[in-house]
Amino acid sequence: MPAKPWNFGQRFAVTCIVFVLLMGMFIGLSNITSIDTDLGPLDQSISTVSNDTAVSFDSADTTLPATGTYEVETISDYIDLVQPSTGAVQHAHILVRMPKGVAESGTTASAQPADGVSSAPSLPSKLPAAVYMHGAGYGTADNSFGDVATDLASAGFVTLTVDKPVWGTNDMTRDYPGSAHAYDQCVQYLRDLAYVDSSQVGIYATSESCWIAPYVIREDGNIAFQVLLSPLVFNPRNALGFFVTQDFAIVGANPGYQRIVERVFSADIMMFGLSNVDFNALLPQSYSIPTFVAYGSKDVMTPQVQGVTTILSMAHASGNWDVTIRNYPIGNHVLRLGDEAEEGTVLVDHYESDFVDWAVGTTRGLKQTTPRVAGATIRQSIAVPTELTAHRGATIYGVTIHALQIIALLVLAVCLVIAAIKHVANRRNGKGKALGYSRDFRRLLLASFVCTFGSLLLFFAAMGQNVYRLVKLVWGSAPTAPGMIWWSWYAIQVVCAIIVFVWARVFTSGLEVLRLHGILRRPGTPRRPKAPEVHDETPFALTTLGRVTAVTCMVEILLILLVLAFWGLFLY
Template sequence: MSNRERSEQQRNGSGRSADVPEPVDHAAAPAAWSRWHRLRLNIPIFIMMLGVLVFVSNATAVPWNNEPTGQTISTLTADTSVTFANPDHVSLPENGTYQVKETSTWFNAKRPSTGEVQRTNMIVREPIGAGKGLPAVVFMHGAGYGTAKNSFGDVAEAMASAGFVTAVIDKPAWSTNDVTRDYPGSAAVYDQVIDMLRGRNDVDAGKVGIYATSESTWVSAYLLRMDRKVAFQILLSPMVFSPREAVGFLAAQDFALAGAHEGYQSIVRRAFNADSAMFGVTNPDIRTLEPQTYSIPTLVAYGSKDVMTAQVEGTEAMLAMAHRAGNWDMTIRSYPVANHVLRLGDESTAGTGFADRYVSDVIDWAVGQTRGLKQTSERVAGIRLYQSITVPKDLHANRGLTVYGVLVHVFMLVMLLLALIVALVAFALRIHAAVRRRKGPLLGFSHGFGNQLLTLTITTMATLALFAAGLGQVVMAVVKIAWGGAPDDEPGLMVWSWPVIQVVCTLVVWAWSRVVARLIEVAMNRGVLQFPPRRGSIRAVVSGREPVLASTRLGRVLFWVTSIAMFSVLLVFAFWGLFIY
C-alpha cells in the first residue's frame, strides 16, 4: 500500500478507501411480505386517504333548503288586457296611431366613480304630429352588452307609434364586465338620458318613465333613489332579490331543469357561497329590495317559460314593498309560453316575436297611466304564476370556504404545471440521450413504480377531463334553457358522468393506497424505516444503488411531484362534493 493510500485511509478514519461505498447489511433484510401482510397495510391506508377526501367533501358542503317547492299565485283572470275608465271618451292612442321619426345622436356617458367616459349612441324615436306635452320612456338594458341599434327596437318603435318619445342607448359598461358592473354609475347615466328627454319641448317633464328588463331592475332601484320624479316603470322579468340570491336561484333551478346529477347541482351551493368581496367584487350582496324601489306606478310582466326569475316570491316581495311605500298602483301580468324577455321561443333567434298581447298591454297601461285614468282591469292577470323552488335567502359570503377553495385550486394548477415541466425535462433528456446514444437509466424506476405512476396519472387526468366535460354540458344546457330552449329529453353525460367519476376516483384512491403500501414495504426491506435505520441503507437509497423508488434523482423528483399533483386533483374533486353525493 502506498503512502498516499495510507494517508487517505487516515483522513477517512477507517481502513477503507473513501470512494468505496459503505456496505449494506443484507443479512438483516427481512423476508418478502406475504399478500395478506400487504393487504393489512393497504386497507388502513386506503381508509385514511378516502376518509380525508370524504371529510373535505363534507366540510365544504353548503346546506340548501329547496322547500317549499311548486309555489303558485293564482291570477284573477286569464285576460291580460289593461283597461281604464274613460268617462270623457277621449280618443286614446295605440300601437300604430302615429308615424315614427328616428334620430341618432351621441353623448359622453361619464362613470361617476372613476371619471371614465364611454362614447354612447342614443336613438330617439318620436311620434310625428302627436303635438306637445308627450310622455316619454327610457329603455334600460339587461345582461350583456346591448347597443342602441340592436336592443328594444320593436317595442320602442311600437310605443313611439302610440304617442311616446322613446330613448334607447348603448349599455353603459365602460371597462366593467358581467361581474363588476357599476349599477349606481349606470343609474346615473340613465338619469342623464331622462333629463335629456325632460328638456325636450315636446315632452312633459312630469311624464317620463322607464322600461327596465332583468339585470337592469337592479339599476332601476338605484335610479329611483336618486331621482324621485320618475313617473312610472315597466319591469320586465325583474330580479327583485340580491344578485347572490337571484342568480343562485336561477342556477339551482336551471341545473335541476337541465337534468343534471345532484352532484353537479351541489356545485351551485358552493359557488354562490363564495366571498367575492375578497377580490373587490361587492355586487353579489347589494340590496335593492326596499320600498322606494316600488313607490311609483309599476307594471310587472313575466313569462311562463322564464326559468331565471322567482316569480311567486318576487311578486309577493314587490307588492309588500310597494304597499309599505303607500303605492297600490301595481299591475302584474303573466304570459303563457313567453320566456325571460317575453319572447315566444329561443331569444337567440333573430326576429323572435313578443307574447301575443304583451306590447299592446304595455302601451295600454302606459297610456292610461300618463293620461291619469283609473284602471278598471284586474291588477293580477294572465296565466298562473309558478315557482319551482324557494329563493336561497340563506346564502352568504363564506370567507373560510372561499380561501380554502382558492388555495386548493391554485395548488392543483401549480403542481400540474410543475409536473408537466419535470415530465418535459425528462422527455427532452431521453431524446438527447437517444441522439447521443448514451446508455444507462434516465429515470430508473424500480419495483414497477414507473408503470403505476403512468397508469394512475392517465386515469386521474382522464377523470378530470370527464368532470370538466360533464360540467361543461350542464352549463351549455342551462344557457340553452335561459335563451328559451327546452331541455334535452336525454341529459346524457351530465347524469352518468358523476357516478362514473366517483367510482373511478375510489379505484384511484385504492390504487394509490397500494402504491404507498408498496413504498413502505420496499423501504422497510431496505432498512430505511427501521429505527435506527440499518447501517448504510440511507446512503444506498440516495445513491441509487439500492433504490426504493428510482435509481436517479430525476426519477424520484418526477414521482413525488406527479403524485402530489394527482392527489391535489382528488382534493379539488373533494371540494366540489364528489365524495358525498
Template sequence: MSCVSNQDQSAESSKVWSWSKRLTLSLPIFIIFIALLTSVSNATAVPWNNNPIDQSMETVDSDTSVNFANPQQLNLAQRGSYNVVERRATIDVKQSATGATQHIHILIREPQGTRGKLPGIVFMHGAGYGTAEDSFGDVASDLSSAGFVSAVIDKPVWNTSDANRDYPASAKAYDKVIDYLRQLSNVNASNVGIYATSESTWISSYLLQSDHDVAFQILLSPMVHSPRHSLGFLAAQDFAMVGANPGYQSIVRRLFSADLDLFGLHNMDINTLKPAAYAIPTFVAYGAKDVMTAQVDGAQTIMKLAHEANNWNVTIRNYPLANHVLRLGDEAQTSTPLVDSYENDMVDWAVGVTHGLKQTSQLVTGATITQSIAVPFDLKSRPTLTVYMLVIHGAALIFILTTIIMWIVALIRKFRSLLCRDSRHILGFTHGFGGILILITGTTLATLVLFFSGLAQVVYAVVKLVWGGAPKTAGMIYWSWPVIQIVSTLVVWAWSRVFARLIEVASIRGLLKIPTLATIRDFILKRHRDNRYDHIKDQTLPVISYTRFGKALFVNTTIAMFCVLLLFAFWGLFIY
C-alpha cells in the same frame, strides 16, 4: 456492468410480501384517505333549503288585456296610431369611481303628427352589451307609435364586465338620459318613465331612490332580490330542470357561497329591496316559460314594497307561452317574436297611466304564476370556504403544470439520449414505480377531464334552456357524476396501494427499523456520483429511483394528484 448484483436482487426478491400482507397494509391506508377526502367534502358542503317547493300564485283572470275608465272620453292612442321617425344624439357619461368617460349614442323615436307635450320613456338594458341600434327596436317603436318619445342608448359599461358592473354609476347614466328627454321641447318633463329588463331592475332601484320624479316603470322579468340570491336560484333551478345529477347541483351551493369581495367584486350582496324602487305606477311582465326568474317570491316582494311606499298601482301580467324576455321560443334565433298580446297590453297600460286614468281591469292576470323552488335566502358569502377554494385550486394548478413541464423535460432528455446513443438513465425508476406512476396519474387526470366534461355539458344545457330551448333527456350530465365518484374511489385505492408498496420496499430495505434522518434521506434523496448505473458505488437498490430527477418527478406528481383528489373532495365527489 450491472449496478446491482444478482445476489442483492435475489435477497430482496426473497423478502417480497404476500398479497394478503399487502392488502392488510393497503386497506387501512385506503380507509384513512377516504375518511380524509370524505371529511373535506362534508366540511365544504353548503346547506340549502329548497322548501317551499312548487309555489304558485293564482291570478284573477286569464285575460291579460289592460283597460281604464275614461269618463272624459279622451282620445287614447294605441299601438300603431302614429308613424314613427328616428333621430340620433350623443352624450358623454362619466363613471364616478374611475373617472372614465363613455361616449353614448341615443336613438330617439318620436311619433309624427302629434301636438302638445308628450310622455317619454328611457329603456334600460339587461345583461350583456347592448347598443342603441340593436336593442328594444320593437317595443320602443310600439310605444312611440302610441305617442311616446322613446330613448334607447348604448349600454353604459365603461371598462366594466358583467362581473363588476357599476350599478350606481349606470343609474346616474340612465338618469342623465331621462333629464335629456325632459329638456326636449315636445316632452312633458313630469311624465317620463323607464322600461327595465332583467339585470337592469337592480339599476332601476338605485335610479328611483335618487330620482323621485320618474313617472312610471315597466319591468320585464325583474330580478328583484340580490344577485347572490337571484343567480343562485337561477342556477339551482336550471341545473335541476336539465336533469343534472344532484352532485352537480351541489356545486351551485359552493360556487354561490364565494366571498367575491376578496376579488374586489362587490355586487353579489347589494341591497335593492327598497320601497322607493316601487313607489310609482309599475307594470310587471312575466313569462310562464321563464326559467331564470323567481316569479312568486318576486311578485310578492314587489307588492309588499310598493304597499310600504303607499303605492297600490302595481299591475302584474304572466304570459303563458313567453320566456324570460317575453319571446316565443329560442331568443338565440333571429327575429324571435314577442308573445302575442304583450305589446298591446304594455302600450295600453303606459297610455292609460300617463293620462292619469283609473285602471278597471284586474291587477294580477294571465297564467298562474309558479315557482319550482324557494329563493335561497340563507345563501351567504363564506370567506373561509373561499380562501380554501383558492388555495386548493391554486395548488392543484401549480403542481399539475409543474408535473407536465417535468414530464416534457424527461421526454426531451430521453429523446436526446436516444439520438446520441447515450446510456444515461433519465428517470431510473425501480420496483416498477415508473409504470405505476404513469398509469395512476393518467387515470387521475382522465377522471379530472371527465369531471369538467360533465360540468361543461350541464352548463351548455342550462344556457340552451335559458335562451328558450327545450330541455333534453338527461344523459352524460346525470350518469357522469356517479361514474366519476366510482373512478375517484378506485383512484384512491390505487394510490393507497402505491403508498403500501413504498412501505413494503422500505421495509425490505430495512429503512423502517431506525427512522433516523439518515434513513429518510436514503429513502427519498439518496445521492449518487452521477446518473450512470455503472458508476454507482452503493450496490443497494434505491426505493424509488436511481436519479434525483426521477425522485423529484415522483414526489411532485404524487402531490399534484393528491391536490386533484382534494379538488374533487371540495366539490363534493366524496359524499356518497
C-alpha cells in the same frame, strides 16, 4: 439485519388502512366544503284573477291612443354618460322616437296618424316619455328595444334608447349605481325636450337592469312610472344561485352538479375586487311608483312567486297599490317566442299592446278597471336560496388547491420533458433509464395519474355540458335527454374510489421503500442497515430525476383528488 420486503398480505393490509384513512379525509373535506341551502317550499304558485292579460281603464267617452296610432319618427343624437365613481365618460349614441311631426313643429298637435287611422285621439300638450334600460350583455341604441320603443312612441310617447353604459366594466364588474346615474342622465335629456312633460318620464327595465332601476328611482326622486320585464328582484348572488340551480334540474343534471351551484355562489368574490354580487337590490322606495311587471311562464331564470310577493310587499310598505302583474303563458325570459339567440323572434301575443295601454292610462291618471294580477298561473319550482352568503375560508381553500394543482401539473410537465430528453440522450450513450422506476411502481403511478387526470377532465367536460345546456334552455330551446350530465357524476365517483385505492397502493409502496432503506421504524428502535441494493421488485426510482418526478406526480394526484373533493365528488 436488513429489512425484508413485505409479502402480499402485509402490502394489502397496509393498503386498505391507507385507503380508509384517505377516503375518510376526502369525504370529510367534501362535507366541510358543502353548502347546505334550503330550497323549499317547492312548487309554489299564485293563481291569477283572469287569464286575459289586457289592461284597460275607465276613460269615460275618451278614446285613448294605442299601439300603432301615430306614425313614428326617430332622431339620432349623442350623450356623454359619466361614471360618478371614476369620472370616466362614455360617448353614447341615443335614438329618440316620437310621433312624427312633433319634433319639427314643437307641438303635439302636429302628430301625424299612422296609415289607416282616420281620426287619432288627441294628445296632451306635452308628451310623456320613457328611457329604456338594457339587460345583460352589451346592447346598443340601434340593436335593442326597437320594437317596444316604437310601440310606445306610436301611442303618443317620446322614447329613448341608448348604448348600454359600461365604460371599462364587464358582466362581472358592472357598476350598477353608476349605471343608474347614467340612465338618469337620459331621463334628464328627455325632460329638457320642449315637447316632453317633465313630470311624466318613466323607465322601462328588463332583466339585469331591474337591479339598476331601484337606484334610478332613488337617485332621481321624480320617476313617474316603471315597466319591469322579468325582474330578478333579489341580489345577484341569491337570484343567480336560484336560476342556475333550477335550470340544472330542468336540463336533467345529476343532483351532485346541482349542489356545485351552492359552492360557486358562496364564493367570496370580494377578495378579487368584485363587490356588486351582494349589493342591496331590495329598496322598498323603488316600488313607490306605478309599476307594471311582466313575466313569461317559460322563463327559467326568475323566481316569479317570490318575486311577485316581494314586489307587492315592498310596494304596499311604501303606500303604493298601483302594481299590475302580467304572466304570459308562452313567453321566455325576454317574452319572446322561441330561441332568442335567433334574430327576428317576436314578442308574445298581446304584451306590446298591454304594456302600452297600461302606460297610456297610467300617465293620464285614469282608474284601471282590469285585474291587477292576470294571465297564466304564476309558478316557481324551488325557493330562492337567500341564505347563500360569502364563505371566505372555503374560497381561500378552493382557490389555493386549484392554483397548487395547476402549478404541480406544470412542474410535472417540465419533469417529463426533461426525462424524455435525458432518456433519448442515455439511449444514444448506452446509459441506463432516465427515471429508473421498477415495473410495478411505474404501472401503479401511471395508472393512478391517468385515471385521476381523466376523472378531472370528465368532470370539467360534464360541467361544460351542463352550462351549454343551461344557456340553450335560457335562450328558449327545449331540454333534451340528460345523458352524460347524469351518469358522469356516478362514474367519476366510482373512479375516484378506485383512484384512492390505487393511490393508497402507491403510498404503501413508498412506505415500504422507507422501511427497506431503514428510514421508517418504530420509535426507539435502532436504525437498521438499508437494503444492499434495489431490486426490480423494489417499488421506487433509481435516479434523483425519477424520485422528483414521482413525488411531483403523487402530489398532483393528491391535489386533483382534493379538487374533486372540494366540488363534492366524495359525497356518497
